[in-house]
Amino acid sequence: TQLLEQSPQFLSIQEGENLTVYCNSSSVFSSLQWYRQEPGEGPVLLVTVVTGGEVKKLKRLTFQFGDARKDSSLHITAAQTGDTGLYLCAGAGSGGSNYKLTFGKGTLLTVNP
Amino acid sequence: KAGVTQTPRYLIKTRGQQVTLSCSPISGHRSVSWYQQTPGQGLQFLFEYFSETQRNKGNFPGRFSGRQFSNSRSEMNVSTLELGDSALYLCASQFGGGADTQYFGPGTRLTVL
Numbered sequence: 700t701q702l703l704e705q706s707p708q709f710l711s712i713q714e715g716e717n718l719t720v721y722c723n724s725s726s727v728f729s730s731l732q733w734y735r736q737e738p739g740e741g742p743v744l745l746v747t748v749v750t751g752g753e754v755k756k757l758k759r760l761t762f763q764f765g766d767a768r769k770d771s772s773l774h775i776t777a778a779q780t781g782d783t784g785l786y787l788c789a790g791a792g793s794g795g796s797n798y799k800l801t802f803g804k805g806t807l808l809t810v811n812p
Numbered sequence: 813k814a815g816v817t818q819t820p821r822y823l824i825k826t827r828g829q830q831v832t833l834s835c836s837p838i839s840g841h842r843s844v845s846w847y848q849q850t851p852g853q854g855l856q857f858l859f860e861y862f863s864e865t866q867r868n869k870g871n872f873p874g875r876f877s878g879r880q881f882s883n884s885r886s887e888m889n890v891s892t893l894e895l896g897d898s899a900l901y902l903c904a905s906q907f908g909g910g911a912d913t914q915y916f917g918p919g920t921r922l923t924v925l
Contacts, residue, residue: 730911741816741902741916742855787855791911799868800914802847804854 702726703790703803711809715777720786720806723770728790731764731771732800736785778810814839816905816917824923830891833920837884837905843867844886845914846878849900858901861886862909890922898924 704723712718722731730749734742746755748764748771755762759782761774775782785807789800817836825831837844845868846858857870861880878888890897900921904914 734916740918741904743916744913747911747913789855799857799860799870801857802855 703788703801705786705788705803705806707806708804709807709809711811712778713811714780717774717776718778718808719772719774720808721770721772722788722803724790725769726790726792727768728792728801729768730791731768732789732791733762733771733773734787734789736787736805737783742785742787775808778808780810780812783808783810816903816915818901818903818917818920820920821918822921822923824925825893826925827893827895829893830889831893831922832887832889833901833903833922835886835888835903835905835917837886837903838915841905841907841915842884843906843909843912844880844884845904845906846886846888847902847904848872849902849919850898855902858888860909867909893924895924898922 706721730747732747733745735745736742746762751766751768753764759776763772785805787802787805789802819834843862845860847855849855858872859866859878860868864880875891880886900919902916902919904916906912906914
């Protein structure tokens with residue numbers, strides 16, 4: 700069974716601060732996705748990383764996939780209140796399990812004004 | 813294009829009853845996946861349907877079942893409800909499945925009393 704551990708589980712910061720959340724596994728994934736989920740809504744895909752060592756930027760968000768494709772991080776610069784939400788990482792297995800995403804339990808981020 | 817719709821949005825049932833949830837994918841999408849989300853376990857994969865066939869299945873008991881119709885709409889059924897079935901049930905729509913982007917609906921909040 701492939702497991703994804705996300706840390707921290709909860710994070711409360713002030714607007715303007717920087718933060719990093721982590722997604723770690725002992726398994727190798729063919730790709731890894733990051734989602735944000737707001738209350739009362741389903742998760743929305745932010746980015747997919749595929750290549751080990753890959754770095755992708757989405758405005759103030761920077762995503763990195765580990766060299767061994769077992770871990771990933773999300774860094775937010777100058778957080779805003781609109782960044783508040785549950786951040787989920789999800790790994791896609793290789794081969795026959797490729798159709799199933801394994802999700803971490805998420806990091807609940809609160810950005811205070 | 814309209815997004816993924818799920819009905820009903822909220823549902824209250826009692827132990828022992830059964831429930832049917834519905835999901836209408838994005839027009840043109842042929843794959844529908846179902847997930848259960850709880851605070852303790854996070855997002856867990858239930859099953860995926862593609863062109864009316866179950867293509868992948870998670871580790872849930874046989875009380876959880878689903879089906880997909882020729883118009884790609886999907887239903888999931890939970891029989892003999894237990895208190896632990898209380899959760900947010902999310903469906904996700906994909907064009908073809910696999911590594912295609914998953915678009916999540918807002919979910920159905922099921923409470924079992």
